[in-house]
Amino acid sequence: MPINTNPKKVAEVLDRNVENIYPSRESLKKALFSGKKLTIYNGIDPTNPNIHLGNAVSLWKLREFQSLGHKIILLIGDFTARIGDPSDKNAMRPRLSEKQVSENAKNYKKQAAKILDFSSKDNPCEIRFNSRWLDKLTNKDVLELAGCFTVQQMIERDLFQKRLKEKKAIGLHEFLYPLYQGYDSVAMNVDMEVGGRDQVFNMLIGRTLVETYKKKEKFVVTTPFLEGTDGRKMSKSWGNVINIADSSDEQYGKIMSMRDELIISYFKLATRFPLSKIAEIEKDLKSDKINPRDAKAKLAKEIVKIYYGEENALRAEKEFNKVFKENKLPSNVPVVTVREKTLNILDLLVKTGLVNSKSEAKRLILQRGVKIAGRIQDDWQKIIDISSGLIVQIGKRKICRIS
Numbered sequence: 001m002p003i004n005t006n007p008k009k010v011a012e013v014l015d016r017n018v019e020n021i022y023p024s025r026e027s028l029k030k031a032l033f034s035g036k037k038l039t040i041y042n043g044i045d046p047t048n049p050n051i052h053l054g055n056a057v058s059l060w061k062l063r064e065f066q067s068l069g070h071k072i073i074l075l076i077g078d079f080t081a082r083i084g085d086p087s088d089k090n091a092m093r094p095r096l097s098e099k100q101v102s103e104n105a106k107n108y109k110k111q112a113a114k115i116l117d118f119s120s121k122d123n124p125c126e127i128r129f130n131s132r133w134l135d136k137l138t139n140k141d142v143l144e145l146a147g148c149f150t151v152q153q154m155i156e157r158d159l160f161q162k163r164l165k166e167k168k169a170i171g172l173h174e175f176l177y178p179l180y181q182g183y184d185s186v187a188m189n190v191d192m193e194v195g196g197r198d199q200v201f202n203m204l205i206g207r208t209l210v211e212t213y214k215k216k217e218k219f220v221v222t223t224p225f226l227e228g229t230d231g232r233k234m235s236k237s238w239g240n241v242i243n244i245a246d247s248s249d250e251q252y253g254k255i256m257s258m259r260d261e262l263i264i265s266y267f268k269l270a271t272r273f274p275l276s277k278i279a280e281i282e283k284d285l286k287s288d289k290i291n292p293r294d295a296k297a298k299l300a301k302e303i304v305k306i307y308y309g310e311e312n313a314l315r316a317e318k319e320f321n322k323v324f325k326e327n328k329l330p331s332n333v334p335v336v337t338v339r340e341k342t343l344n345i346l347d348l349l350v351k352t353g354l355v356n357s358k359s360e361a362k363r364l365i366l367q368r369g370v371k372i373a374g375r376i377q378d379d380w381q382k383i384i385d386i387s388s389g390l391i392v393q394i395g396k397r398k399i400c401r402i403s
Helices: 007-015 025-033 053-067 098-105 108-112 139-146 151-155 158-165 172-188 197-214 248-256 260-270 275-286 292-308 310-324 345-352 358-366
Strands: 020-022 039-044 071-076 126-129 192-196 219-223 342-344 370-372 383-385 391-394 398-402
Touching: 007 025, 007 053, 020 197, 025 219, 039 053, 039 172, 053 071, 053 192, 053 219, 053 260, 071 108, 071 172, 108 126, 139 172, 151 158, 151 172, 172 197, 192 197, 197 219, 248 292, 248 310, 260 275, 260 292, 275 292, 292 310, 342 345, 345 358, 345 370, 345 383, 345 391, 358 370
Parallel strands: 039 071, 039 192, 071 126, 192 219
Antiparallel strands: 020 219, 342 383, 370 391, 391 398
């Protein structure tokens, strides 16, 4: 596949959703215009089973470079995930076992294939695992890596300084993480790495190592953060994540529930909408020409269309309106088998899987967020008579039918 050096196409790739380019935009443009096929990668540590829309920002940038004809690698950090990336963390991550990491990563290619082209005859994306070389490093190799940097370089990171001030532990293994991630660039002999701005330190470590070991330039392209639906960083523990693997209904519903001020950044970072159209939507929102809810509906439909196609996007929109506008039950209500004839309401909510604990169930009941057979429940000590077909509901999105 020939390299596309069309100035307009190259400018589009470098302009949209790019925060910084190291060492400079001009030097990267020169490399892209040279016609040389660059090897470009993005790495994801499988610390949980899902790739979310925040990760997807960098993956879409990879896809754009793939469309220009460059060699693309999706790197699964199955070794580095066992250490835990300290970037943007207020405390040490819990260590993951090799089995946990492997289980998390098993569907990564399937999820990433919604963005990257793994089946192209001319220029397929490769998938690699960094355990294949990092597991083989000797003590001598690690000593050589460590000798390229100083303790001062590591400890000066904002995240470590914050922990020192708060008297929180810093694991010695956390200093090794950037070295191992940096060595990925050497092992794969890459020309460029793409990643979120929280990865700048790690990616620049790789840039130094490529210069040291390979005597060549490594470009670094950083992409902006896509915030979670509540305005904080996407985090599974905060429940503000939209995953690629979420169902079309889940994606649509999560987008409709997000904060209004995030609408434009989601259009820019999570869709392929032309920037000129996004500017129009932004202008209309500021002048109250369009209601934020309608803008979110447009956004939700567009994102679902990207990952599930237009037919599913239309169906998800119809289903959402049915539940939230018309106050009807969803078309497909999950069925849960309960064998007991009576149950305390807290036990029932836990047994259905709608909540994780009795304390959560009690809190929701006191907040009047639980319905059984269409009636709001306010007594957390109530005994419920179980019958087949009984509808148990928390809010409008968590619902099941008892069998």
